[in-house]
Amino acid sequence: MKLCLASRNAGKRREAEEILGPLGYALLTLEEAGVGSEVEFPEEGDTFEENAVSKARALQALVGGWCLADDSGLAVDALGGAPGVRSARYAASMDRAEARDRANTQKLLRELSCVASPHRTARFVCVVALVGPSDQCLLARGECLGEIIDAPRGHNGFGYDPVFVPAGYTQTMAELSSDEKNRISHRGQALRALARELRRRKIMASDAGE
Template sequence: MSSKKIVLASNNSGKVREFNALLSPLGIEVTPQGLLGIPSCEEPFPSFVENAIAKARHASKLSGLPALADDSGVCVDALGGLPGVLSARFALSDQKKDPSDADNNALLIKKLSGVQQRSAHFTCTLVFLSSADDPEPLIAFGHWHGEILDAPQGEHGFGYDPLFFIPALGKTAAELSAEEKNQISHRGQALNILVQELHKKLNKKIDLSL
């Protein structure tokens, strides 16, 4: 990579913290697009990968930097995969132009009221572009399986973390430390794969231990 500085196609403070924690050991500095005056990109597509590519190209074009984009969300089996790509905007309405995490969580609890089947997974699609016109974007996927609770638990994390329960740990994602979460989360999984692919593409030795 020609520069150790990359632009993140997001202004989500939780994602910025997680990516910097995961990439700083590699000497990579992640700068959110908002600090560079880059507006958010539309996410009109029905799939995570299409939205992630669109966001990465948008951020790279306007910054002139390599770009990393993450499109992720929670997919609930009983809801046919919803919220899915709508995870950040699940509670969007005329009254809620920019729904908060609490709004989205409350709507998910409401949708699952009385439902016994609670299985779900977090999914993450990462896209890295060396430039806006990169014809070979690096794409990596990660999945994290669990269940949805009917009330939030935990004070850490962001998004749907307080509702996402991991049976093997007996905790929600919001009850894990940042270090614990980064080791096993959908985003941590995808980033490990992406770093390996980046290593292959650049034929450059990178310390893969995160």
């Protein structure tokens, strides 16, 4: 069964398909589903769950069928969970992703400049929402625990990856191989939790219909 993903990122599609494919789902990006580049999905909720459900329902209203969306971000304990749902726009709104990532990371490090290492704990959070044509809605959450270091390291990543060291590692997310990063990522954990819930409820693609 085809399942539309609220993303234009082919890497996200591959990761989701690796996990949900064995259940019979074939993932489509927005382009593959015929959704134009002018279509955007606002993230106006106060929680990752609200944003993921909002995006999935907005996409479902456009294309019908079953739709999957996620919302993710970084939550730093010493900052009361910030940047949280505002992770992508923490510092400012910029068109270029590279400039936005750099500005966000610099602001984060400034906010933590007086916080000692033992208190720089953080977590990457991802919530995925799967909605169906009969108002079905399944949610799953994944987290990757770690801490924020005081200067960026590594180039194999984006966003806050260069300043986030996962628990049990000495490398930042941006220093890990893609395979290792995907293995421990918050998005992968959320997708695997969703797959477990689909199996638990015995909702396979063949049961969901086209």
